[in-house]
Amino acid sequence: PGILTAWQDWASGTDALVADWYNREHHAERVAVPGFLSAQRYVSVRARPRHFIFYETRSVRTLASAAYRARLDNPTPWTRRVMPNFRNNVRACLSVVARTGLGRGGTVATLRFAHAQGREDTLQAWLTGTAFPDALAANGIVSAELWRADAAVTGLASAERALRPGGDADVQWVAMLSANTPGQLQAVCRDILPAPAWKRHGAAARPHVGIYRQVFSLHRG
Secondary structure, three states: OEEEEEEEEEOOOOHHHHHHHHHHHHHHHHHOOOOEEEEEEEEEEEOOOOEEEEEEEOOHHHHHOHHHHHHHOOOOHHHHHHHHHEEEEEEEEEEEEEEEEOOOOOEEEEEEEOEOOOOHHHHHHHHHHHHHHHHHOOOOEEEEEEEEEOHHHHOOOOHHHHHOOOOOEOOOEEEEEEEOOHHHHHHHHHHOOOHHHHHHOOEOOOOEEEEEEEEEEEEOO
């Protein structure tokens, strides 16, 4: 499967405008593209940027398809109005490397990270073989996922991308845990995925951690 992710802040005073655009137009527009499966949006419990959005697709190739490129290069009037209000935008097109657990909880932790040179396999083995199983054994943890970015697809230029001020920061890897409550995620990030363990097992630096609660979900019919 593929994943399209974005973390972003919105310009002061535009929360209602941007949320309405997502709710009434943009999420549905994206899920209507062939190969898109769902849209999910979250807001910060303890995180910066404040908003986290992701779309599930049949594969990362969906995110380079002609149908999706046509949408990116023909933004709607509402999209043209909204996107200049994005701030601190982080965006990536990724493939799902591992997924374990049943379903997803209403809160998620996203951990953005990069591997140290030559340590990719070691880091991936620790996450999928030790850290994720230990996390799922903890109270309230529902699922754990590992996503790897496709730099070529992420970096494709588009008319929509040009609307976002400051460009998009990218990301190499994402681990996402879901749970019933934010406190359960905070405990797992502190006790099972602490910053020193990441570097010890092959990360280039400590991950950027954010905890979010869900505010929107749409699945293709």
